[in-house]
Amino acid sequence: MFDQFLTFKLDLIKSEMISQANVAYKSAYNLDVRLLRVLRLICDEPGITATSVSDQTLIEKTLLSKLLAALIERKLIRRTIHPEDARHFELWPTAAGTRVYKDSNELGMKLEHDMLSALSLREREQLDRITDKLVEAFRRSATIQDCCSRTAGVD
Structure with missing residues (x-):
């Protein structure tokens, strides 16, 4: 499963x-x-x-x-x-x-x-685009989390 x-x-x-x-x-x-x-x-x-x-x-x-x-x-x-x-x-x-x-x-x-x-050439290109998009999304998320954790508790 x-x-x-x-x-x-x-x-x-x-x-x-x-x-x-x-x-x-x-x-x-x-x-x-x-x-x-x-x-x-x-x-x-x-x-x-x-x-x-x-x-x-x-x-x-x-x-x-x-x-x-x-x-x-x-x-x-x-x-x-x-x-x-x-x-x-x-x-x-x-x-x-x-x-x-x-x-x-x-x-x-x-x-x-x-x-x-x-994979075909088209599929490899799609895979590159998809993984790049996911990596960027996770990096943005990590940056936001880092920012929030550093400012947590600060008024």
């Missing part, structure tokens, strides 16, 4: 897609989807802070710390002390990280295309 719920179906799709992607990424780069997700964000937003990475990737800070350490150890990213607040670090891609980012994006696009091959 639970398989009638959208959340279950989405979780099943996500789990299978990540599982297949992990096999390909580990073989090609010895990295998994989470490490690549973090690397990609750092490459897209050089100088980003760990807090922003956590917020945007939805990865809990303790796990993120381990992922960042692994990327630093592999010399795919580097960190510098934030110039405005020494309690924070800025995260930067290295040349090797940038190469992995570009190469893995090409592989990722191919993997996604193959995994969604059961």
